[in-house]
Amino acid sequence: MLVAGLTGGIGSGKSAASACFTALGVPVIDADLVARQVVEPGSDALQKIAAHFGQDVIRADGQLDRPALRRIVFDKERERNWLEALLHPLIRESILDTLEALDADGHPYAVLASPLLLETDQHLLINQVIVVDVPEQVQVERTMARDGIEEAQVRQILAAQLSREERLQHADQVLDNSGTEEQLQEAVKALHPVLLALAEAESGDHD
Numbered sequence: 001m002l003v004a005g006l007t008g009g010i011g012s013g014k015s016a017a018s019a020c021f022t023a024l025g026v027p028v029i030d031a032d033l034v035a036r037q038v039v040e041p042g043s044d045a046l047q048k049i050a051a052h053f054g055q056d057v058i059r060a061d062g063q064l065d066r067p068a069l070r071r072i073v074f075d076k077e078r079e080r081n082w083l084e085a086l087l088h089p090l091i092r093e094s095i096l097d098t099l100e101a102l103d104a105d106g107h108p109y110a111v112l113a114s115p116l117l118l119e120t121d122q123h124l125l126i127n128q129v130i131v132v133d134v135p136e137q138v139q140v141e142r143t144m145a146r147d148g149i150e151e152a153q154v155r156q157i158l159a160a161q162l163s164r165e166e167r168l169q170h171a172d173q174v175l176d177n178s179g180t181e182e183q184l185q186e187a188v189k190a191l192h193p194v195l196l197a198l199a200e201a202e203s204g205d206h207d
């Protein structure tokens, strides 16, 4: 099975592009969703987070207080490194399990959508790099509108990710998302047969 990595910085449109792949019947693994699953109440990871950061990052209902943890880790690089060292191996394990199950189901290709595809060893799991690309200013505006957070915090998160130029250097395919969501949908529809052909060629390689 071909695994197409779909990446892009915060607010670039990975979720929007993922929805287009889902509509075409392509299975999508969303690393941000996996990152939520591994810290569900009762998980070892959540206990370790509470022991390290204190009860201030746990809500009254037992869930992780994500905005509280976000403010800490994007302000202090050392704390972000600690969190990533805890979560990234768990996220990777879960992604691997899902990829194995999808492969066994006979899907020609799957999409792994992740903001940190190229920054982590997740890039070792994929055969193609698809970058959702918009200018930084658009990332900032769309993220502020979506999450209701300050520009300064969006800029801190951007600083923890690859730059637009570095990301584009790794791209096999680029989805420009500076236009409308309909235009993005058309771009994904045009990419789908290309990925199917690559998947076909890849499966031939294994015969």
Ligand SMILES: CC(C)(COP(=O)(O)OP(=O)(O)OC[C@H]1O[C@@H](n2cnc3c(N)ncnc32)[C@H](O)[C@@H]1O)[C@@H](O)C(=O)NCCC(=O)NCCS
Binding pocket: 009, 010, 011, 031, 032, 035, 066, 067, 069, 070, 073, 080, 083, 084, 087, 091, 114, 115, 116, 157, 160, 161
């Ligand atoms: C800090 C947390 C709790 C904030 O949660 P919140 O609900 O506000 O954001 P969410 O998880 O939806 O992420 C939103 C976006 O922030 C950016 N982001 C998240 N984590 C990171 C990180 N470690 N480095 C750089 N950017 C990141 C991504 O663009 C992501 O799409 C959360 O992002 C987290 O647990 N991050 C560490 C795990 C991780 O690296 N996840 C990224 C996917 S592998």
Ligand SMILES: Nc1ncnc2c1ncn2[C@@H]1O[C@H](COP(=O)(O)OP(=O)(O)OP(=O)(O)O)[C@@H](O)[C@H]1O
Binding pocket: 008, 009, 010, 011, 012, 013, 014, 015, 016, 017, 032, 115, 142, 143, 145, 146, 177, 178, 179, 180, 181, 182, 184
């Ligand atoms: N072409 C577009 N035109 C206008 N708004 C868009 C477009 N594409 C996405 N958006 C909006 O921009 C915001 C960011 O998009 P999306 O959530 O898909 O980004 P993302 O890359 O998944 O972000 P994150 O890294 O934070 O998870 C969302 O509110 C989305 O509805």
